[in-house]
Amino acid sequence: MARFSRLGLSVSPLRYLVLRLLAECALVALFVGPASVPLVRASSHGPVASSGDPPPEVASYNITARYDPVERRILASEVGTYHNRTLEPIFDLVFHLYLNAFRSDDTLWLRESGPQHRGFNYDPNHPGWMEVEEIRLVDGTLLELEAVDDDATLVRAALPEPVAPGQLVTVQMAFTAQLPRVFARTGWADGGDFVMAGQWFPKFGVWENGAWNAYLFHANSEFYADFGSYEVAVTLPTGWQVGATGTLQGKPVENLDGTVTHHFLADHVVDFAWGASPHFRTQERIVDGRRIAVLHYAHQRGVADRVMEATVGAFELYERWYGPYGGGLYPGLTVILVPENAGGAGGMEYPTLFTVGALGLAGSPPCVRFVEAETVHELGHQWFQSVIATNEAEAPWLDEGFTEYSTARAMRELQPGGVVTCGGWTMSYLYVDRLVYRMTPETPMAGKAWELGAYDVAAYAKPALALSTLERRVGEGAMLDFLRLYTERYAFAHPGAEDVRVVMAESLGQDIADWFFDAFVSSDATLDARVVELTPSTVEFAHEGALCVPVSVVLARDGGRDVLPWSCESFLREGVEDLSAVRIDPERVALVDLNWANNGARLRTDWASWLGFTSRLLRGLQALFRGGGGW
């Protein structure tokens, strides 16, 4: 999910605090209610070396869906096949019915969220829900679905016979998915003329280590699913354009009732989403034989150009860094630029498809590149969410954090000036994360998504800063070697945090891996290095907080400068001659240092800068008093 979902929160501390307060109230509610109890206990995966192996198809679907733009609902039938590749028999089946989280404003999801998501409000007059009318095994045996929670975001069906290891189970069902007015990634807008169908079909949980890994749908949580093959037929009114996971099979079929059916096929994916509108236009580009399409409204053409450029640029970078797109198995990529009144559906990733527009930045000037950054971020998920496919409920930082780090890195290469370059001033993408991090720095990265006190910090900002700090410590080349090894080894393998640790130790050394995991992942420790005292002959540094990032310090003297390593211990040096200035970590390796302003000191005022400041202050005030831009 886009970090942009939270950008508004990031830059507005007051709003952030209010929302955090709401989130904490929701957490309190969780402790007093039974709803947070997971259905089953998940167990971690062991390392699964899969490089070069064909990815396993575990949960596969054949869905026939018809969208009714008047009722804004999907009527569908689904044939789902689950392949038990474990050594334990399966006694029941578990399905996610995600849309039920939006059935009314007292569901767990909406109680946790506010009820809002990324600043977009839930519309109780246009709720979302899902109903399974019937579910049978292929031999016709009727199964009974039992809701696991009050909201029925998770349902279970007992099986008459267990599914033995290595065996398949196939169920067929009819269901109705009522889409909400666009909210939390999914729904309709424009009176039904725009639809983004995400989390729209009953979806298997993940069977691993003798239990279902499946949680109730929480506000601060995304998804986890097995790989599978999807054959989906979507029927829409004539004239509608549709973008979906996978590839379109043949020409759309015109039906006698004035509708058109579009057939899609997607292999080795963890989800299937589609978006459609009669107003869509399409831009296309072929990159190394892969078709990249951007779907957008006609008036969004300018933004679509920017989205396409960012997609192509980052696509090439990510392939260079992390290996082929889709592990070399995905033939194309679709980007949906959502209309302005459907921002809640923007900034979300699905296999071979992502959406942009969470910030509604259609009119953003070219020097403000948040729409590009949003694009680069969502594209990054194609590697970390779609192919590596970590468990976003149990360890959100493994997907969002690595993606956010990659976004910052890619934006640095694609836009060397920064994400903002207006009037000669620049701002880096990573600094946005730093601003967010500094609001709640005492946050560990590890933990279940809905149990993290500050999800934005734990899942996005802190991992991005921690990984960037690691990069600055070990060097760009070593960091890329580590990431390449990780992405190649765990493609289609659902790794956990311990797997990352193993690869990190193997690639960068055990000491570095231990330091990274102890200092950042499991710890809420913080760091503030500061200059305590500076005289012509004495300098004292202090290190506050238990988080240590080894850096260098510079002692500038009138006749030269000394650069010394500093490993966080107290530092007092006396009897130095002619000290003029000192600086801790001048390269800003420690991106998690809470305050860079107190990292340095001069004995004498920098008069040239002061006069430069004064001159510009004078000019600024003159302009203000002149008024009207001098008109």
Next chain:
Amino acid sequence: MVNGRKALREALLRTVQRPRPWALRYLLMTLPALALVMVASPLLTAWFRTPLLSEALETRSLDLLLEFGTNLAASGPEGAWAALALLALPIVWLLVRGLWLLVEGGALTTYASATPPTLRNFLTACWRWFGAFFLLSAVWFALVALLLGAALVLGLWVRELWRPASTLISVAVALGMAVSWIWVEVARAVAVVRDQRHVFRLLRSAADVLRRRALTLFGLCAAVLALRMLLAWISAALARAVPFSWWLADVVIQQIIQIAIVGLVLLRRAGEVGIVKAALTGEAQGGAAV
């Protein structure tokens, strides 16, 4: 016949040959700014013992500037001084804008008279026209409020029906604000040329001049706007090119630009006076084209 080019040339001559309004306007803009700077800047010298701030300004890094700004509370009393200065700004701004309006009567009289007025006459004109000009400004603000209100209502109503409506409405509002501003400026010129202070009569006469001399007036405004944009571009380019610590070069370059901007404002005023004079003279002579 007064065409745009002639109006511009004559206005340029008037502005340069009668520099009193130019000098006064520049001083009115600069002296309060200088006073504030002289109070505020020395209080902030401690900031410039922090290497981060110098680096932020020199490299034009918003990252570092934000870092410094968001840590101001921990950096001593300078932050409080800066906040206090910010609070004082609106008051000083209102005072300066009031003074600027006061000088307007003297400036227009300077450009309208056959010979440059004496200082005494200049000051008398400032006072004489202040009330009427103030009311004209109030009328403009009321017009703008009406325009914005109507645009808001219309925008909300039409937005759902037709998507590009909000863009078109924004353009129309901007255009409406610009035209109404020129209308009010022409009304001021009419006031001085006709020696009349009745606001609604002034607006009616100004509307008549605007209608009859629309091309010339908008030609003048367009030319001045183009020059203003050129100045803005030069200013921005030089601001980027001159290193932050080259303060003397920055002061010289930017003050020349500030003086030029004030000159442009007055160039347009002088041009409007010229056009109004020509239009009203023509009217007196039987409405012939001028």
